[in-house]
Amino acid sequence: MLAAQRLAGRGWKVQLFEAQGTVGRKFLVAGHGGFNLSNSEDAAHFAGRYGAESTRFGALLEHFSAADLRAWAADLGIETFVGTSGRIFPVAAHKPADLLRAWLGRLRELGVEINTRHRWLGFAGATGLRLRDESTGAGREFIIEPTATVLALGGASWAKTGSDGAWVPLLEEIGVPVVPFAPANCGAEVGWSAFFQEKVGRAPLKNIALRVNDGPAVRGELMLTDYGVEGTPVYALTPEVRAARAAGGPAVLHLNLKPDLPPATLLQKLLQPRGKASFPEFLKKTLHLGPPVPTLLREVAPEAAALHPEALAALLTAVPLPVAGLRPLDEAISTAGGIAFAAVDEHLMLRQRPGTFVAGEMLDWEAPTGGYLLQGCFSTGAWVARGVALRLMKNEDDALPYS
């Protein structure tokens, strides 16, 4: 949609085809949980969030940064603010639907033809696209011959929003390598006992640190659920969990319940005489660790209450939570995998099919939550608009370089 806006703004005729009855359904779903558009982090750290693709995203973010995203939203009448966590949100008065409505209004003003219930079915010949108008019961198939194409068909989670990954065979059949999808930014399953599931259900643990095996720790809030754990630190560690499991080893989340307390202070507190206090009362009084912590400790170490202070300190700073699996792909906030970067040139144009560009989550990258996902989609969208414009200008004037 950003590519459509930018290209229409330069005077080209743009047609947009969306399989669903409305566009931007996942955008609205993202808005439901806080609508975190981007992040105020400095450029170097920001690019680092894209892992193996950080260098590539460094350039993409330079072309369309978080500041550009804020300016774009402001231009649509949507002011944004930087929250205490550094995340960028629209101000409270603006609902996600307001931004989407203003955006669609702008696209229409620019002359973008928006065709909903139109499914892309694959390529036709060297430049054509096969489409089906599904707005009528029978459905009507037709072919268009655009001068350039941008595919932005999303990843493969939350299929009900339209991002079902059904495009994979259509790309593979023309020889485009697609890395299999895997859940990113999703919860992890832990084999809790029936007693734990019943007693704890859903409970937050604030100000914790979490790591996978001996990896680096991530801070945040953890949510215990009846099937395992959710929350920002778990999502951020999905790549490490996947890697540990892919390597055939166990993936154990180690939970530090007191990451701000120096080890010596923690031990000193635990060395205080317990007197007649029960284990839960002692934890509450000395460390402000209330429910569900005693139940959690007993779940992973039935003898927790009887542990020597040194051993208890070790348990409190590394509660072991063996990961039995990741939550299903369709539940994930985003997906890893997609079109391999080897399949596209520096303009994100398919090497197999000159004139066809790809943007957004359908490319093989991943990033944590915190605004990095939408920003990545916007930045790739702006970048392909640039690539399309350069290509079309070159078509119009052969003297122009395509770079």
Ligand SMILES: Cc1cc2nc3c(=O)[nH]c(=O)nc-3n(C[C@H](O)[C@H](O)[C@H](O)COP(=O)(O)OP(=O)(O)OC[C@H]3O[C@@H](n4cnc5c(N)ncnc54)[C@H](O)[C@@H]3O)c2cc1C
């Ligand atoms: C619960 C949830 C919360 C999220 N929260 C945030 C957040 O706060 N911040 C953030 O940065 N990110 C968030 N995200 C992630 C973000 O929403 C996605 O990364 C982003 O929407 C991906 O954009 P996209 O344009 O690549 O694909 P999508 O938004 O998935 O759009 C792809 C579109 O292509 C259409 N399509 C697919 N196949 C065809 C076809 N054959 N023909 C025609 N149309 C087709 C689909 O119907 C869909 O509308 C969240 C995601 C979820 C699920």
